[in-house]
Amino acid sequence: MNKNKIIIGKILAPHGVRGEVRIKPLTELPERFLTLLELNIEEYGQLKVEQARFHKQFVLVKLAGIEDMNAAEKLRGHNIVMDKADLGNLPEGRYYAFEIEGLEVYDTENNFLGKIIEVLQTGSNDVYIVKNNEGKELLIPALKKVVKNIDLSEGKMLVSLLAWE
The missing domain is CATH 2.30.30.240 (PRC-barrel domain)
Structure with a gap:
């Protein structure tokens, strides 16, 4: 992986039959998933976020072009990455x-x-x-x-x- 990129989440599985994916956040600011316009999926590319919401400790995301469970299944196990420069600053006393x-x-x-x-x-x-x-x-x-x-x-x-x- 590029050393300027950081893993912020992992796609665990499809969620439902309409193409949503269940993501485990691996970031100090999991709420960032609610405002991202697209996800950079390692070894897959960037996909536009259509909808994102929290469900228990996971984030459920609907991505453009992923219309069913089979398409979502292809994303299983992929990491979601972000440029370190785009992470933003944490409050004083908190660290990535x-x-x-x-x-x-x-x-x-x-x-x-x-x-x-x-x-x-x-x-x-x-x-x-x-x-x-x-x-x-x-x-x-x-x-x-x-x-x-x-x-x-x-x-x-x-x-x-x-x-x-």
Whole structure:
């Protein structure tokens, strides 16, 4: 995938018989699906959005040219991507997962704990998977009482592990 693109959703399955698709949002701002005029579907191209609505934790989208369940089925498993430059800014103190992944993590005594290899979106709060030099993984909840500082320019995160033990 192009490094200037970011995955914002995944088409899970057709929804109904009129060509709608069920999308799992993979973005910090899932409401963006309600205002997008078209979706850039990886390995498929851009399709105009005719209608979008939330249903439980998913987004149901009707796309131009996708008129039935069979056509929608061909989109199953495809990622929806967006240019990083078009993502927009998040409110202060919030970050996109791609900004967090790769950060070096240190505790309050400046001990290196590892690098963030993945951000899990659990629903209540994100969880950072940190892998150290020995290959061991540590799970760190993305809570203000644990994450003390994020410095994107330095590529570092400071955490207080005692806050949640």
